[in-house]
Amino acid sequence: MQFRASDGASIAFDDEGEGRPLVLLHGLMAHRGFFERQQPLASAFRLIAIDLRGHGQSRSSEGLNVARLAEDVAELARHLDLEDAIVVGWSLGASVLFHLLTGPESGRFAGGVVVDMTARVLNDDGWTLGLSEEHCAARSQAIRDDFQSFAAAAGSAIVAQPPAGEGRRVADFAVAEFQRNDPAAIGALWQSLVEEDFRPLLGRIRQPVLIAHGVHSHLYGPETAAHLVGAITDARAVAFDRSGHSPHLEQVNLFNDTIQEFAASLPRVREPQTTA
Numbered sequence: 001m002q003f004r005a006s007d008g009a010s011i012a013f014d015d016e017g018e019g020r021p022l023v024l025l026h027g028l029m030a031h032r033g034f035f036e037r038q039q040p041l042a043s044a045f046r047l048i049a050i051d052l053r054g055h056g057q058s059r060s061s062e063g064l065n066v067a068r069l070a071e072d073v074a075e076l077a078r079h080l081d082l083e084d085a086i087v088v089g090w091s092l093g094a095s096v097l098f099h100l101l102t103g104p105e106s107g108r109f110a111g112g113v114v115v116d117m118t119a120r121v122l123n124d125d126g127w128t129l130g131l132s133e134e135h136c137a138a139r140s141q142a143i144r145d146d147f148q149s150f151a152a153a154a155g156s157a158i159v160a161q162p163p164a165g166e167g168r169r170v171a172d173f174a175v176a177e178f179q180r181n182d183p184a185a186i187g188a189l190w191q192s193l194v195e196e197d198f199r200p201l202l203g204r205i206r207q208p209v210l211i212a213h214g215v216h217s218h219l220y221g222p223e224t225a226a227h228l229v230g231a232i233t234d235a236r237a238v239a240f241d242r243s244g245h246s247p248h249l250e251q252v253n254l255f256n257d258t259i260q261e262f263a264a265s266l267p268r269v270r271e272p273q274t275t276a
Helices: 032-043 066-079 092-100 133-145 147-156 166-178 183-195 222-231 252-265
Strands: 002-004 010-016 020-025 045-050 085-090 109-115 209-214 235-240
Touching (some): 002 066, 020 066, 032 166, 032 252, 066 092, 066 183, 085 252, 109 252, 147 166
């Protein structure tokens, strides 16, 4: 399906199943197909998986920043008239989630799931739970100079190291799909992500939030998850002991079960209408 955003950009998404809406937001260089293993949840939820702007079938050369991505999803939520939705944001998708749960359409969301993300990507003298300035600069340079090699390295690293068995298959899939991206779009989005600071938003989130982190993530450690739990009013963490950066791809059954359990714990924002 395609949705036309307010600035004219075309946003691709899938919408299947019935029940409480579950909105799935992927990470940088990925697309909605990275949530294919959550498809069994369509038996219990209305699954809405989106290609964020600049990814997959939502190709665009304009509006390539995190705030605009969040506007796209908020506009789609309004267009679909979603109520009591749960938003799952993986990495870049979690940065969109932070905006959604504090933005004008926040009342449409009953809760959120943050998958392996930090409140600020760029470290500084007072913040060490993201990535170093050197790391961020090296990524920016690699995107510009040799995107194919950068995408291959990033794809290989999204799972617990060293990749083996199913992890190897996930990594190979990620490499192939990451390399399909437009380097200019990814560079712009990466720069936006590095410039963002979501810490001021965390205390404004009123919905329950689940922090899902991979014990073997090469990006963010348990201290990062603990910070989010402490900064968000109603949050708890769950660790995926055999996962790296992508628990939804590495421990699929546990991840899907965790989503269902979290959803069952959430009160409804709006009670369903009944007819006499």
